[in-house]
Amino acid sequence: MAKLHLITYGCQMNEYDSERVAGLLKAEHYDLCERPEDADLILLNTCSIREKAEDKVFSQLGALKRLKRARPDVIIGVMGCMAQLQRGRIQERAPFVDLVFGSPAIARVGELVARVKGGERAVLETGESPLVKITARPETGRLRAFVTVMEGCEKHCTFCVVPTTRGRERSHPPEAIVAEIEELAAAGCREVTLLGQTVNAYGRDLDPPTDLAALLEQVDAIAGIERIRFTTSNPYNLTPRLIRAIRDVPKVVEYLHLPLQSGSDRVLERMHRGYTRARYLELIDEVKETVGEIALSTDIIVGFPGETDEDFAETVDVVERVGYDNAFVFRYSRRPGTPAADMPDQVADEVKARRNAELLAVTGRVAAERSRRLEGRVLPVLVDGTSRMDAREASGRTRCNRVVNFEAGSAGLVGSVVAVRITQALPHSLRGTLVDAGIPAALPAAALG
Numbered sequence: 001m002a003k004l005h006l007i008t009y010g011c012q013m014n015e016y017d018s019e020r021v022a023g024l025l026k027a028e029h030y031d032l033c034e035r036p037e038d039a040d041l042i043l044l045n046t047c048s049i050r051e052k053a054e055d056k057v058f059s060q061l062g063a064l065k066r067l068k069r070a071r072p073d074v075i076i077g078v079m080g081c082m083a084q085l086q087r088g089r090i091q092e093r094a095p096f097v098d099l100v101f102g103s104p105a106i107a108r109v110g111e112l113v114a115r116v117k118g119g120e121r122a123v124l125e126t127g128e129s130p131l132v133k134i135t136a137r138p139e140t141g142r143l144r145a146f147v148t149v150m151e152g153c154e155k156h157c158t159f160c161v162v163p164t165t166r167g168r169e170r171s172h173p174p175e176a177i178v179a180e181i182e183e184l185a186a187a188g189c190r191e192v193t194l195l196g197q198t199v200n201a202y203g204r205d206l207d208p209p210t211d212l213a214a215l216l217e218q219v220d221a222i223a224g225i226e227r228i229r230f231t232t233s234n235p236y237n238l239t240p241r242l243i244r245a246i247r248d249v250p251k252v253v254e255y256l257h258l259p260l261q262s263g264s265d266r267v268l269e270r271m272h273r274g275y276t277r278a279r280y281l282e283l284i285d286e287v288k289e290t291v292g293e294i295a296l297s298t299d300i301i302v303g304f305p306g307e308t309d310e311d312f313a314e315t316v317d318v319v320e321r322v323g324y325d326n327a328f329v330f331r332y333s334r335r336p337g338t339p340a341a342d343m344p345d346q347v348a349d350e351v352k353a354r355r356n357a358e359l360l361a362v363t364g365r366v367a368a369e370r371s372r373r374l375e376g377r378v379l380p381v382l383v384d385g386t387s388r389m390d391a392r393e394a395s396g397r398t399r400c401n402r403v404v405n406f407e408a409g410s411a412g413l414v415g416s417v418v419a420v421r422i423t424q425a426l427p428h429s430l431r432g433t434l435v436d437a438g439i440p441a442a443l444p445a446a447a448l449g
């Protein structure tokens, strides 16, 4: 067997793509290895979402240059979003790279590697290939897994590179997704996160068309799976039917990630997001009314071109109103080829930094308030191991995705769902005491108090 070393940057979808590539290359007799020095093939799976992510890859390539000089036979490839967006710069700054291919070409990785092995230099592939699911996951027996259900993105948010890097929207057929999750469940997986750039647009390109709510029901029927998450939903495509599915499909957790990006109508319009502040807040009300107790998280960009202090104050106001359990705050990063990169009124770095710090303080306080509301409640916790701080304690997650550490004695609880009374909300986790070591997995948080 030859050796493959994979370095993954960026989002959950990239983690999934790396597993997919590892599965496809396993069929070509490549086994994963820990150290680049031991590898015959090194692949960097890259991210282009912000400039910082690209800088990391170039510095990693700098380190690999020395390895390539010492061992010219090692094949070095760059895959993923940066391969699609920055192929010219990669070839210019790292001419020793043998292979560059984008995410839409993943299915052809075996053939591309074979071409390099056959003596071809600087193989470049940025076209599309058929959709592939993971055939042989390199790692089995894990409790949680990501499963990409649709590729690409057809939104045209003016700040974002994803439509360029990941191509058009393509949904995987429900049968292929169900088969993959059945295989995961048989290998011990208890929780799946269904992934798509606009996951709630799932299925509209299929023949016959379907939707995410229908897929959630199909996944719910898979024995062994106890929790289903999905991300990322776009407010524009959030339907009453999907909101009802969050309430009604038992294994779907009461958690929704719904990117806001900005709380100002002026900025939202310039971002081309397709909703207003009022519409977003209306959706949040509908979600809270329909589902009841639900955890909400979001993505927010600060310092988008033209964002004023007043616009920013409107974003802060939405954060306070919604009460997010978690918020990911990003400073706007100018991405080549996107409309916002050419907008004249770019915001100064110091202003971005100040707004970033201010917003983090608010989101942190709001999230802490949300955590404190959980104190005293008994919540179902999927146990996944021992506490990072104290190996004598068990650790797991609530349906709302909070980490809970609790004393569990010597019982082997990993993989099971137990009832834990929350005794203390800490900044990044909860503490609790075990109430019941065997409860029905699908029981929603609200049912336990």
Ligand code: SAM
Pocket: 011, 049, 050, 153, 155, 157, 159, 160, 161, 162, 197, 198, 232, 233, 234, 259, 261, 299, 300, 301, 330, 331, 332, 333, 334, 335
């Ligand atoms: N497709 C999803 C959507 O449209 O909501 C999110 C995809 S993206 C991988 C994750 C987050 O990165 C976005 O929600 C956005 O907040 C952030 N992001 C994307 N482009 C950015 C940019 N140019 N600068 C800063 N943050 C950015």
